[in-house]
Amino acid sequence: MSDDASLNQEGAAEREEISSVGRVGALAISALQEIGCLVWMIKETGAEVRDRVMLGRSPIRLEQLFYQCDRVGVGSVPMVILLSLFIGLTMAMLTGYQLEIFGIVTLVPGVVSVSFTREMAPLFTGIVLASRVGAAYTAELGAMTAGGEVDAIEGMGIGALRYLVAPRFLAIFLMTPCLSMVSVISGICGAAFISSILLHLSYGYFYDQVVKYLLMKDVLAGGMKSLLFGGIIGVIACYKGLAVHGGAVGVGTATTSSVVTAICAVIACDSVSNILIVTFFP
């Protein structure tokens, strides 16, 4: 009897281990399938744009593109400025307090401007856009998918991916570096403000140090990352919206998933790009 019981226990433990392994495997397969569908969407969008160009017609309506750029860019400016101002302020304050111990508080402008330009601005801009714009894209496209509007656009021969995805993707791809630059300027202004009050660094000195330490390669690194993050957010948000199923609940689930996935992807790509930049462009 005790042998049977121990055999049953072993069997149950083995089944649980297999099912845990199976769950991990299923998750991995699901993730790979999602990536595959995402790549397919990018490829088909490009193909529809190409087909349209070959017909001698504009692939994107300019009014649509400008409207999306206004939503993504102009609409995000207040939030980006506010966030960056306070992050720059906090960063300068905390960095300054630490560097004061070693008597090198004069390095604060250089440290803040370089780290903001290379890292903080693109990353926080990406996070703001993922939550503000990515969620909006997913919800819009999700509602259109659930309501049959995407099928209607496709059925008319217009090309749903070209009509819906291309202007949104292009808008966020172009606006992210612009917003990143706004973030850099706001962050440095916030840092300069708090440095003049608490660290007794004048604005003139702060400006001179920024110009001295901030190099073109820092600006380029930040700019390239911004472009990458904008593309990632646009692609994930549009894909999640078009892949919605399950009505209103599905739209809600997809919107949440879009924001979480985009933020994780941005942070992961940020780490990878930092390693590459530091390795190949020190």
Add this chain to the structure above:
Amino acid sequence: MVEMRAVELTFSDKAVLDGVNFSVRAEEVLVIMGMSGSGKSTLLSLLMGLLEPNKGSIFFKKENLTQLSRAELNAVRMQIGMVYQNAALLSSLTVQQNIALPLEELSDKSREEIDTLVDQKLEMVGLKDIRNKLPSELSGGMQKRVGLARALAMDPKLVLFDEPSAGLDPINSKLIDDLIIRLRTEQKVTSIVVTHEMDNAFAVATRMAFLDGGKIVFDGTPEEFRRSRLPIIISFLSSFSNHRKSTP
């Protein structure tokens, strides 16, 4: 004009269509009937190229839709209009913008020509003065008629109707039926109507087909449909008759 040959379609190991064969001649109104969930709307999605069959061929004007490239398929779609069950109007666009959308994206017409065509199509479906309204401000019947106006924007040769009278009151339902008949008699348009409403089916059909078990089990005239000895059709007709008997 349209032909389906041995079309099979499976969703998650379930055969929705299992060897569908039918054809539609020019200027016909083919009404496809069947139980709810029998795959009628799926047939229309296949005709639009929104779904691909697992087997079989779909021909439109002798072109095999299953072998066309995306650009070629989009060119074919310009000749087909579809009226969806829920109208599927773009909710963020006004009525005018909805109807003008295919014209703006697919034709070289000027702004003035497009505006004129939009007014013509709205007049054709008996709607005026609603150009600037959003779909959410319209009744179900008005949305269906705007959907029809949009489907007719490119002057298609074939129009597909997915449950055109679903959710409509009898007056609006008759309006849609009259529009379908006028399309055939005045515009020489071929129509395929998917419905399970017997009244509407007999009102508009020049031919009828019945989809059951993933196959077309009947294909003939409305009179032949009434005289059919197939159990499923007898059951359909008897429900229709009982309904008619029970109404004063």
